[in-house]
Amino acid sequence: MGLLEGKKLLVTGVLMDSSIAFHVARLAQQEGAEVVLTSFGRTMKITRTISRRLPTTPEVVELDVTSTDDLDSLADRLREHVDGLDGVLHSIGFAPPGAFNFLEGTWEDASTALQASAYSLKALAVAALPLMHEKSSLVGLTFDAQFAWPVYDWMGVAKAAFESTNRYLARDLGPRGVRCNLVAAGPVRTTAAKSIPGFETFENTWGERAPLGWDVRDAEPAARACVALMSDWFPATTGEIVHVDGGVHAMGQ
Template sequence: MLLENKRLLITGVLTEASIAWSVARLAQEQGAELVLTGFGRGLRLTERVARRLPHPPDVLELDVTREEDIAAVAKDLDARWGRVDGLLHAVAFAPQHTLGGGFLTAPWPDVATAVHVSAYSFVAMGRGFGGLLARSGGGSLVGLDFDATVAWPAYDWMGVAKSALEGCCRYLARDLGARATRVNLVAAGPLHTAAARAIPGAEAVSGPWAHRAPLGWDLTDSEPVARVVCALLSDWMPTVTGEIVHADGGVHAVGAAPGPTKG
């Protein structure tokens, strides 16, 4: 029971294909108590899919770009639990004009939205829930990433936002470390999630992934990524912070697809 008696806040659960949904399911199987969040039109989707978990959790409304929403959820969790042991930031968004070849033409307001939702909100949540995480004796804040060391087809400003997220992770790890709180990212390989389907031309990246990955890759299975997230939310990695853990089948480590081996 890797997460026995842990109290976790999970964002980003929209469908059963969501990485966050797999994290929620595994976390419950490993003994955690959960609260999920959603907002706007997606709130009902989160409430609906939450009922398919082994133990349907409460769902609170949270728009990560609104400081007052973060404060309200923190107040609820303070009254409910008195602490938070772990938090998953599984939130990213970029307006359509910033993706699929729009890098040179995307206007600043759309770019600002992508950076605000996908990167700055990670810091806002670390700030807003930092006190509750500290009360657990050193909590864990985990975010979802996609390798930002190279320029990918179609990813455009979301790739830049992920670069910003990686920088935010390092600085949050620095500033929350005094409270014994760990801050890490999991750089997942591409998966057939709702977010991935919203990126025009994303198949140029996801299509060859299984061939390039030394360990292979299943675009429909988010559980391997969720296992890494759950490990980081647990107490098994007490000295790991400011890290980007790649759960991508090994693609980040190779320059080209592996060739055939000789017998």
């Protein structure tokens, strides 16, 4: 029996087969889960194409996490494919180019990053909640926000808000039996990473600083952590951030 046998999961953020979300969907299916993906707009075609590389081609539903209409109708549209959800993966982030210059970034740059990359965790949780069972799991992907990283700037601020949002969700959804946790992954060469100016700053040094080493081309370690957190093996863990970064978070600068 697989780790997620019989479970039904909603996975956001599948754009390429290099993405952490893609590997979460793949591993989840291999572990016995039924998976539904989300995408929106012009990326719907890309997600549907990439989804065919999974062991079983899943359904893809429309979801723009900044759209009130999409969020309000999500549960009803998901019911066309599943009768409930045991897990939800938040793998969503966006910031305009101006957000990667901290001093020159405008409020419009910052607010866009905060809505798409932090508030969206709460928005997705509330939208999916009508379908989430007791003992369900919400898992999000972050990039450790305890430091002021080079080039990350307002996205780093958004990730700090994201991590705080997770703690408040753990508080408010815990009485409903829903666990809320994050995986802080080291840098992985994904579509989102390529959009960050100067991302090679992380790529070139992370492996040297990580006690366990680090491969920016390998999304599976982070994906495994996500799958584990959505399983029944962490029944009393919530509000947590699990680091999957080769150990860099524990090292001195």
